Amino acid sequence: xxxxxxxxxxxxxFGSLALSACSGRAGIVNTWAGLSADGERAYxxxxxxxxxxxxxxxxxxxxxxxxxxxxxxxxxNPAISDDGQLIIGSEGNNHKLVSLDPQTGKENWxxxxxxxxxxxxxxxxxxxxxxxxxxxxxxxxxxxxxxVPVADPIKLGGSLWSTPATDGTHLYVASLxxxxxxxxxxxxxxxxxxxxxxxxxxxxxVGEGGVYVGSFSANVEEILPNGDHKILATASNWIWGTPxxxxxxxxxxxxxxxxxxxxxxxxxxxxxxxxxxxxxxxxPLVADGAIYFVTESGTILALDSDASTxxxxxxGGKIYTTPVLxxxxxxxxxxQADFALAAYDADxxxxxTFAPAK
Numbered sequence: 004x005x006x007x008x009x010x011x012x013x014x015x016x017f018g019s020l021a022l023s024a025c026s027g028r029a030g031i032v033n034t035w036a037g038l039s040a041d042g043e044r045a046y047x048x049x050x051x052x053x054x055x056x057x058x059x060x061x062x063x064x065x066x067x068x069x070x071x072x073x074x075x076x077x078x079x080n081p082a083i084s085d086d087g088q089l090i091i092g093s094e095g096n097n098h099k100l101v102s103l104d105p106q107t108g109k110e111n112w113x114x115x116x117x118x119x120x121x122x123x124x125x126x127x128x129x130x131x132x133x134x135x136x137x138x139x140x141x142x143x144x145x146x147x148x149x150x151v152p153v154a155d156p157i158k159l160g161g162s163l164w165s166t167p168a169t170d171g172t173h174l175y176v177a178s179l180x181x182x183x184x185x186x187x188x189x190x191x192x193x194x195x196x197x198x199x200x201x202x203x204x205x206x207x208x209v210g211e212g213g214v215y216v217g218s219f220s221a222n223v224e225e226i227l228p229n230g231d232h233k234i235l236a237t238a239s240n241w242i243w244g245t246p247x248x249x250x251x252x253x254x255x256x257x258x259x260x261x262x263x264x265x266x267x268x269x270x271x272x273x274x275x276x277x278x279x280x281x282x283x284x285x286x287p288l289v290a291d292g293a294i295y296f297v298t299e300s301g302t303i304l305a306l307d308s309d310a311s312t313x314x315x316x317x318x319g320g321k322i323y324t325t326p327v328l329x330x331x332x333x334x335x336x337x338x339q340a341d342f343a344l345a346a347y348d349a350d351x352x353x354x355x356t357f358a359p360a361k
Contacts, residue, residue, distance in 0.1 A: 036336040036343065037080040037091070037126070040329035044105060047336060047344050047357070048077035048091055054359055055108060056344060058329050061355030065108030072097065080126040080166075080325075082134075086148055090134060092123020100127075100136060102150060112150040119144060121162070128167040128174070130188075137163030137176055143184075145191055154191045159184045165206040165245075168214055173228050175214045177203030183216055183226055195230035205245040205286065208253075210267070217242025217255055223265065236265050236272065244286040244325065247294070252308070254294050256283035262296055264310070274310045286325040288333070291349055295333060297322035303335055305351060314351030 037048035044064055047054045051071045055064040068075065076095035081103075083089055088111055092100040099115040100123060121140030128135040133153060134146040139162040145154040161180025168175045173194070174186040179202040185195035201220030208215050213227040219241040226232040240259030247254045252273065253265040260282050264273040281300030288295040293305045293313055299321050305313040320340025327334045332346040332354060342356035 035078050035323045035338055037078045038324050038327050038334060038336045038344070039081045039083055039126075040327045040334055041083055041105065042330060045327070045329060045334050045344060045346075045357075046081040046083075046089060046105070048079055048081055049336075049343055049359070050077065051075055052359070053077050053081060053089075053091060053103065053108070054343075054357075055105065056357045058332075058346075061344065061346060061357040063357065063359060066359065067101075067103055067108040067110075069108075079123055082126045082129055082166075084129045084134075084148060088148065090127055090129065092119075092127075092136070092138075094122040094124060098122050098138075100146075100150070114150070116144070116146060116150045116152075118152070118156075124162070124164045126166045128169060130169050135167050135169075135174060137165070137167060139163060141178070141180075143167070143174075143176060143186065157186070157191065157193055159186075159193065161202075164204050168207045168209050170209050170214070170228065175207045175209075175216075175226065177205065177207060177216060177218070179204070181218070181220075183207065183214075185226075185228065185230060195228075197224075197226050197230055197232050199224060201241070204243050208246050208248050210248055215246055215248065215253055217244070217246060219243075221257065223253065223255060235267070235270065236263070238263060243284045247287040247289045249289040249294075250308075254287045254289065256287065256296060258282040258284060260298065262287075262306075262310070264294075264308070273308075277306075277310050279304055279315075284323045288326045288328065290328045290333065291331070293349070295326050297324075297326055297335060299323065301337055301340070303333075303347065303351075305333075316347065316351050316353070318345065 044055045052066045074097035075093045081091045089103040101115045102111040119138040125137045136144040142156040144156045161178035176184040183197040187194045199218040201218040203218040221238045222234045223236045238257040240257040262277040281298035296304045301318040303316045318337040320337030324336040342358045344357040346354040
């Protein structure tokens with residue numbers, strides 16, 4: 004995918020076109036979905052609703068809100084807290100941040116958090132009893148698990164579209180302003196800014212001693228807590244998703260459709276000319292020894308570490324949402340398919356599909 008072609012995807016994916024109308028298939032909406040899961044349910048943020056589907060059967064358990072509110076649009080990944088909350092913000096005109104009960108879909112907080120001035124594109128990070136919530140207004144908000152601010156927000160700049168990563172001492176927050184911001188958790192203050200040379204739409208991944216991040220500069224960089232950084236590799240095109248790190252190998256892809264496996268110890272690429280059938284926007288998923296990639300063309304691809312194909316499936320739609328592992332199954336949320344969510348086993352067999360009823 005070239006830059007000109009990527010612009011419509013940017014607009015579609017993050018709500019500038021405000022697409023939330025039905026596509027003509029029952030309950031399927033024209034938005035890029037957010038997805039997360041626990042042992043019992045899959046949580047799909049898709050347009051006007053957040054849906055909970057049974058992880059074993061794909062049957063709808065609840066939806067939030069129960070009735071459509073045209074001011075609410077959801078496509079961030081719902082964040083799951085250790086104390087059993089599902090936290091998600093709206094990208095719509097009513098850009099509130101809410102906490103839902105995963106069992107019932109009912110709101111937990113007496114009042115949603117409404118102080119942010121922009122849309123919620125990123126999922127918050129929930130760490131050690133604190134919610135770190137980046138907003139498209141450029142601010143990082145700090146809340147307790149009841150949704151009450153615990154510190155003044157800090158303005159990092161640009162639009163914040165990705166979940167912060169943490170090494171336990173610092174937060175690493177990527178921004179569309181081309182910078183990676185380093186925030187001290189204890190003081191809740193910015194302690195460093197690293198120029199990536201291009202917009203960063205996804206989170207860094209934490210490794211030993213630092214983090215790794217890709218950006219629209221097409222570079223993969225290693226960044227240390229003190230702000231020191233170096234370019235490890237350069238892709239053929241923009242890097243949209245978060246790399247996956249497994250056994251010292253960094254797996255990532257670009258929107259030109261090329262897949263990469265970078266050995267961090269040697270600095271060498273382990274794969275050459277691995278290119279499926281379309282742009283890759285979603286993060287790769289490493290699970291049970293396989294590396295899963297999904298493409299804009301709708302392909303679900305399971306690879307071994309040597310890039311050989313375990314299996315490949317066509318979803319019937321386009322895929323921008325990162326796959327999720329749940330109870331040994333791979334959950335995939337395509338866009339413009341006949342279903343909104345599907346589960347596949349380790350051999351690529353489709354177990355169930357979910358399409359919201361009207």
